[in-house]
Amino acid sequence: MNNAIQNTNNDQPILVLTANGKTGKRVAQRLENQGRKVRYGSRSAAIPFDWNLPETWGPVLEGVHCVYMVYIPDLAIPQALSAIQDLTHLAVQSGVQKLVLLSGRGEVEAQRCEQFVLNANVASTIVRASWFNQNFSEGEFLDMVLSGTIALPAGDIHEPFIDIDDIADVVVAALTEAGHDGKVYELTGPRLLTFAQAVESIAKASGRDLQYVPITSEQFTDALEDQHVPADFIWLLNYLFTQVLDGRNAHVTDGVQEALGRPARDFDLYAQNMAATGVWDVDSLVGN
DSSP, rough: OOOOOOOTTTSEEEEEEEHHHHHHHHHHHHHHHOOOEEEETTTTSSSSTTTGGGGGGGHHHHHSEEEEOOOSSTTTTTTTTHHHHHHHHHHHHHHOOOEEEEEEETTHHHHHHHHHHHHHHSSSEEEEEOOGGGGSSTTTTHHHHHHTTTEETTTTTTOBBHHHHHHHHHHHHHHHSOOTTEEEEEEOOOOOEEEHHHHHHHHHHTTTTEEEEEHHHHHHHHHHHTTOHHHHHHHHHHHHIIHHHHHHHHOOHHHHHHHHHOOOOOOHHHHHHHHHTTTGGGGGGTTT
16 A cells, blocks of 8 residues: 555554553553654553453544554464454544554464455554564563573574564554555564573573573473463464474564664673663562
């Protein structure tokens, strides 16, 4: 679709879905720092939004100029495509002029969602990301890092981990600048790392004695079940480790450079910055 006029009217809000999530909170903060009016899309917001309650979608889209679309828990789950289709239709009907969709690399289901958004009657940009650096500091792997043992069914597969701050910068550019419509930005870090190498980087930066232990999918599932993790989330994690982390994404891209004109941040820099905050200190275990 041809480039749309970007949001130069700060009275028109930009809707950030999953605004309390890893990328959403960063995107919202950057937009507010630019003086943009942000509408937070979350169940606890002034105008509540819930992916599982379609009756909440209309009110939150009213008067919105652009939308950052993040589907939770992941575009890979079966109901994601219909939800993305329905929200996209409603957004167009509501007068939204730009959609930016967060997607994942190597996920066939996610790519179906991407194509629907790209083919809709609205300007759009796809931000297709690799595994997040921040999974180790504010996500699924943090407790493992704090325990000293990161046990995952990742073997020695290489992954070009991406810094969420790079994702947020690309999303904000796509929402507020011309020249990004119709683009699919595939975002990776600047180099490939195994999970063992990522853990080694965190250990060096934090001064912690950390160990990466490769385990089987069955062992991983058993551990999650012992922790009473919901069955649907166990399915998703197993899908990501067995279907997506199979080597298909073991290459870097220049998506950050293409979108922003600068290289992606390196994992070592992420590890150093996070270690400086104390997030991986053993004391962090208290109350965690």
